[in-house]
Amino acid sequence: MGADSGPGAPSAVPWRKVLYERQPFPDNYVDRRFLEELRHNVGVRQYRYWPVVREASLVAQQLSCVAVFLTLWWYMYEGQLSPFMLLLAGLMSALLGYALYEALGGSTDGRRTRLADLQSAAIFLAFTFGFSPVLKTLTESVSTDTVYAMSAMMLLAHLVTFPYTQPSPPGSLSLNAALFGSVCLASRLPGALHTFAMLTCALLVFALWPCLLRRLRDRAEWGFPWAAALVSVGGVCGLASQSPGGALLLALALLVLILLCPLLLLWLQRHKNNIHGPWDEAEIREDLSRFLQ
Amino acid sequence: MMGQRRTAGPTASFSSKTKDGVAAGQQDSTKHNICMVSDFFYPNMGGVESHIYQLSQCLIERGHKVIIATHAYGNRKGIRYLTNGLKVYYLPLQVMYNQSTATTCFHSLPLLRCVFVRERITVVHAHSSFSAMAHDSLFHAKTMGLNTVFTDHSLFGFADVSSVLTNKLLTVSLCDTNHIICVSYTSKENTVLRAALDPEIVSVIPNAVDPTDFTPDPSQRDDSKITIVVVSRLVYRKGIDLLGGIIPELCLKYPDLQFLIGGEGPKRIVLEEVREKYQLHDRVRLLGALEHKDVRNVLIQGHIFLNTSLTEAFCMAIVEGASCGLQVVSTRVGGIPEVLPEDLITLCEPTVSSLCQGLEMVIARQRAGTVPPPAAIHSRVRTLYTWRNVAERTEKVYDRVAKEVVLPLDRRLVRLRAHCGSVAGSIFAFVAVLDFLFLLLLQWLIPDSLIDVAIDASGPQGLWGQRRARKRELNANHHEGTGTG
Numbered sequence: 001m002g003a004d005s006g007p008g009a010p011s012a013v014p015w016r017k018v019l020y021e022r023q024p025f026p027d028n029y030v031d032r033r034f035l036e037e038l039r040h041n042v043g044v045r046q047y048r049y050w051p052v053v054r055e056a057s058l059v060a061q062q063l064s065c066v067a068v069f070l071t072l073w074w075y076m077y078e079g080q081l082s083p084f085m086l087l088l089a090g091l092m093s094a095l096l097g098y099a100l101y102e103a104l105g106g107s108t109d110g111r112r113t114r115l116a117d118l119q120s121a122a123i124f125l126a127f128t129f130g131f132s133p134v135l136k137t138l139t140e141s142v143s144t145d146t147v148y149a150m151s152a153m154m155l156l157a158h159l160v161t162f163p164y165t166q167p168s169p170p171g172s173l174s175l176n177a178a179l180f181g182s183v184c185l186a187s188r189l190p191g192a193l194h195t196f197a198m199l200t201c202a203l204l205v206f207a208l209w210p211c212l213l214r215r216l217r218d219r220a221e222w223g224f225p226w227a228a229a230l231v232s233v234g235g236v237c238g239l240a241s242q243s244p245g246g247a248l249l250l251a252l253a254l255l256v257l258i259l260l261c262p263l264l265l266l267w268l269q270r271h272k273n274n275i276h277g278p279w280d281e282a283e284i285r286e287d288l289s290r291f292l293q
Numbered sequence: 294m295m296g297q298r299r300t301a302g303p304t305a306s307f308s309s310k311t312k313d314g315v316a317a318g319q320q321d322s323t324k325h326n327i328c329m330v331s332d333f334f335y336p337n338m339g340g341v342e343s344h345i346y347q348l349s350q351c352l353i354e355r356g357h358k359v360i361i362a363t364h365a366y367g368n369r370k371g372i373r374y375l376t377n378g379l380k381v382y383y384l385p386l387q388v389m390y391n392q393s394t395a396t397t398c399f400h401s402l403p404l405l406r407c408v409f410v411r412e413r414i415t416v417v418h419a420h421s422s423f424s425a426m427a428h429d430s431l432f433h434a435k436t437m438g439l440n441t442v443f444t445d446h447s448l449f450g451f452a453d454v455s456s457v458l459t460n461k462l463l464t465v466s467l468c469d470t471n472h473i474i475c476v477s478y479t480s481k482e483n484t485v486l487r488a489a490l491d492p493e494i495v496s497v498i499p500n501a502v503d504p505t506d507f508t509p510d511p512s513q514r515d516d517s518k519i520t521i522v523v524v525s526r527l528v529y530r531k532g533i534d535l536l537g538g539i540i541p542e543l544c545l546k547y548p549d550l551q552f553l554i555g556g557e558g559p560k561r562i563v564l565e566e567v568r569e570k571y572q573l574h575d576r577v578r579l580l581g582a583l584e585h586k587d588v589r590n591v592l593i594q595g596h597i598f599l600n601t602s603l604t605e606a607f608c609m610a611i612v613e614g615a616s617c618g619l620q621v622v623s624t625r626v627g628g629i630p631e632v633l634p635e636d637l638i639t640l641c642e643p644t645v646s647s648l649c650q651g652l653e654m655v656i657a658r659q660r661a662g663t664v665p666p667p668a669a670i671h672s673r674v675r676t677l678y679t680w681r682n683v684a685e686r687t688e689k690v691y692d693r694v695a696k697e698v699v700l701p702l703d704r705r706l707v708r709l710r711a712h713c714g715s716v717a718g719s720i721f722a723f724v725a726v727l728d729f730l731f732l733l734l735l736q737w738l739i740p741d742s743l744i745d746v747a748i749d750a751s752g753p754q755g756l757w758g759q760r761r762a763r764k765r766e767l768n769a770n771h772h773e774g775t776g777t778g
Contacts (some may be wrong), residue, residue, distance in 0.1 A: 017478045017631055018631050018634075019477060019478070019497070019499040019607075019628075019631045019632055019678075020631075020632065020633060020634050020677045020678075026496075027496035027497055027498055027686055027689070027690070028492075028493055028494065028495060028496040028497075030492040030493060034482065034492060035482050035485075035486070037482075038482070038486075274451065274452055275451050275486065276451075277479075277482060277483070277486075278479050278482075278626070278627060278628075279448040279449070279450075279479050279480070279482065279483035279604070279627055280450055280604070281448075281450055281530065281603050281604040281626075282532075282603040282604065282624065282626050282643035283603075284532075284534055284535065284603070284643070284644075285644075286538075286644060286645060288534050288535070288537060288538045288645070291537060291538050291541050291542075291567060291570075292537075292566055292567065292570055
């Protein structure tokens with residue numbers, strides 16, 4: 001049993017991986033079966049290029065959404081777009097989107113009635129309209145630079161915390177960050193009606209559009225890449241009309257996101273070396289909350 | 294008592310490692326001066342703590358000198374003596390998180406050097422990879438040229454960020470440690486992989502259980518019912534969520550079944566909710582935190598011992614349960630399959646259905662009366678794991694380590710850079726150089742020769758045993774309590 005007995009000890013009995021038996025081997029004995037239960041990369045998914053590109057387009061289109069929103073704000077700020085026009089376009093797209101959303105199904109989670117949806121929309125619109133003069137003057141005492149920096153941070157936070165994987169409406173942190181950034185930007189517009197229109201637009205872009213996109217992804221798979229491409233192209237074109245340099249940068253960013261990042265993932269995947277063995281902590285895979293319901 | 298300086302005798306020079314043994318007239322085995330270091334020690338309670346205590350006691354019994362260094366626990370600071378002259382240094386180091394001290398790599402050097410020098414330590418034995426103080430002491434001991442041993446008590450994964458970082462630190466800490474001890478073969482595989490070690494320098498020495506503490510007493514059972522006992526901290530890693538699923542499932546099926554649960558922790562709420570929901574207040578008793586001496590009294594009331602751990606390096610609890618004569622049902626995780634012979638344990642997968650299946654099988658056997666009597670189980674288990682055996686095997690590790698050379702600074706730097714990757718290796722090589730310079734500064738400020746040598750309480754020249762013997766000769770009846778060295 002000694003730690004320093006010779007390694008060439010007679011081994012008439014095979015070594016067993018048990019502690020309850022005194023075995024004729026030194027304590028530091030290394031058997032041939034040492035590490036035989038070691039496993040590499042258990043349950044690792046092998047990615048293929050095009051499916052990854054498809055999923056990456058979700059990230060790209062979210063970046064484009066932010067660009068679209070900023071372009072619209074820019075137009076309003078320059079006075080090239082009247083709030084009426086924006087509200088009208090918003091109403092049209094909201095109705096169109098709602099119709100599409102309903103058409104795409106909802107047999108499973110069709111709990112909410114149309115009346116409830118209408119009620120929510122009415123409450124939101126009424127409150128935003130009522131409070132828009134307040135929101136307009138909210139950041140008056142803050143310097144414009146600070147407001148811009150803050151909205152940039154918030155929109156970035158929105159992009160970082162957006163729940164790209166779970167099939168759910170935008171997470172609360174992500175949505176709150178986006179709306180806070182929108183309020184900051186909207187308060188720099190010339191009038192109260194502008195602010196109202198901008199906030200309504202923010203809700204459409206950051207809250208309702210991801211819901212519609214999610215359903216599109218679940219129910220009509222072929223439509224999803226097209227929608228993502230449409231938003232991406234729309235974002236680049238919109239930005240190009242105001243700032244060609246910005247549009248070029250955005251286009252480059254989108255290309256890197258959609259085409260290069262998946263390549264990088266696939267390349268790094270080959271270097272993945274995850275080891276598993278009997279020492280791994282067991283995972284509880286079943287749903288144990290059923291015992292408490 | 295610490296102010297005296299020993300000037301005569303062969304042990305005056307600090308670097309003499311083997312003279313103690315020669316002086317004591319032992320030819321075959323050298324006596325070592327061992328310092329156990331860990332953040333975890335009494336009054337904290339747990340597996341590591343009792344391991345250090347029991348191992349130290351048995352090593353003292355075998356004639357070695359053993360001291361323990363840990364951090365101060367509240368009012369418990371300074372030097373304390375435990376049974377048989379086991380001296381414990383409670384050092385004033387700041388606790389960071391979960392009773393583990395903060396580490397800066399340097400701040401503990403003056404204190405630990407003082408302890409190592411005045412106690413003429415030859416082997417530093419650090420315990421538990423969660424303990425920052427243990428890693429610090431290994432680092433300083435190597436700088437001071439002392440032999441080092443490390444015991445790993447826990448398992449770690451490889452997949453998440455926190456384990457990647459801790460595994461890197463472990464690699465750095467163990468790459469020039471002389472010998473490593475693990476408590477099971479699974480734990481050895483895990484440690485060898487985590488720290489990229491040569492498996493030859495890793496020994497497997499299991500934990501032990503004091504069989505006299507855990508004797509069966511079937512008269513304490515209520516044989517009109519079947520009692521399942523669980524004794525564990527109520528935390529996620531112990532699988533308490535699984536237990537919360539097993540309780541309603543089995544209680545609905547067997548009206549004569551009851552659960553006795555000892556232990557405390559954040560997952561207690563899960564069990565309370567289950568008890569509330571299914572109205573099981575008379576059948577599921579939550580006893581709260583148990584003291585070590587009460588564990589046996591709880592165990593002997595049961596028929597079946599259930600362990601639902603999700604990860605476990607050795608699991609002393611199942612040995613304690615079996616030692617009390619209970620049927621053991623456990624999850625098949627970590628080192629558990631190595632611990633008990635197949636006929637003494639029922640192994641299940643870590644799922645509610647598999648554990649229920651295993652329990653039902655044992656309940657059926659219990660009803661049919663085909664289980665062996667508790668006394669028979671106890672007599673089989675009592676010889677499996679003893680602390681004397683652990684001490685004997687650990688002693689062999691010390692003997693081997695004492696013959697090895699501690700790497701000098703230049704070779705240590707080469708080893709660090711070759712073994713731990715270029716970035717981490719270089720950083721820690723730099724830290725090792727700083728540690729060495731710091732040591733030189735300390736040696737210049739207070740030379741080793743000026744540090745008082747402590748009087749041994751244990752070991753070949755241990756005064757504790759000698760005094761006890763003298764007192765016994767003088768028939769002094771009232772010699773108990775704390776010693777004065």
